[in-house]
Amino acid sequence: MRDSVVEMIRATGAELGSARRLLGEAGGVAWDRLLDWLVDDYFRVVALGLENIPAQGPAVIAVNHSGAWGLDAFVLDKVLGRALDRRVRFLAAPFVFRTPILGRHARRNGALPIGPTAGVEHLNAGQLVGVYPEGIAGLEKPFTERYRLRSFSPGFAVAAIRSGAPVVPVGIVGAEEACPKLGEVPTLARLLGVPYFPVTTPFPLPSNWTITIGEPIPAPARPDGLAARRDAARALSERTRTAVQELIDRELADREHLFD
Structure with missing residues (x-):
């Protein structure tokens, strides 16, 4: 029995x-x-400069983070997954892997947890690694400060220098208007165990999106000495931030219609 x-x-x-x-x-x-529907029909995403992503060898894809919900990460992953013959391994915050739907999607698409040496092994293996150097700060900024980049964490630059991988700057325009951040609810964020919980529209607005991929920025030779390496990483990080901001500003200046 x-x-x-x-x-x-x-x-x-x-x-x-x-x-x-x-x-x-x-x-x-x-x-x-x-995601297919959002990319093709709702946001009508246009991707420019895809040829700037190396067809082989390692590269760091550095992207601005925008829009209250961080939907840009999923849209970009979908666009690059369709366009490239190789996978981009994006770094993701720990809370993403703890979230049922997001975590499942992240694992299925090969996302990597953020860490001190995250991505170095994959770059050394000749792979593409994607990063959002602003982190959550890029999503937390109010709508009045849209498309103004926050400080870049230099971790990606350290990884690029260690592996000799170029950095490819990417600017996304459209996400700020799709999910405008109007406020946030800290208490709810604490209850849910997430970095922040935004007040925004109940569903993304149908803004036109443009993803612009700039020319690769070569990583400098790795210097001797800890201080010199820190300085080199900061310089590469700032150069990348400037390049991403220029891509965004150019696209904003050329944009004719926010909504169709």
Whole structure:
């Protein structure tokens, strides 16, 4: 009798596990279709300069972070996944992997947890690594400061110099208007265990998006001495920040219609 009960529990557990996997797969398909619709029909995303991403060898893809919900990360991942014959391994904050839907999507697309040496191993292996050097600060800025880049964390520059990988600057325009940050609710953020919880529109607005990919910035030779390496990383980080801001400013100046 006891063996039968144990076997029944095991069988039930296996069935529940299979059901969870099926639901996860179905959710993944639905999420991909939603992103396809957002990219093609809702945001009408235009990608410029895709040829600037190296066809082989390592590179760091450095991107501005904008819009209250960080939807830009998913849109860019979808666009590059379609356009390139190689995967971009984006770095993601720890809370992303703890979130059911976001975590599943991040793992399925090869995202890497942020860490002191995150991405170096993959760059040394000749892969593409994507970063949002502003971090959450890029999403937290109010709508009145849209498209004004926050400080870049130099970690990506350290990784680029260590691996000899060039840095490819990328500017995204459209996300700030799609999800304008109007405020935030710190109490709710603490309850949910996320860095912040924004007040924004209930659903993204149908703004026109442009993704502009600039020319690669070569990483300097790795200097001797800790102080010299710090200075080199800061210089590369600031040069990249300037390049991304210039891409954004140029696209804003050329933009004819915010909404179609």
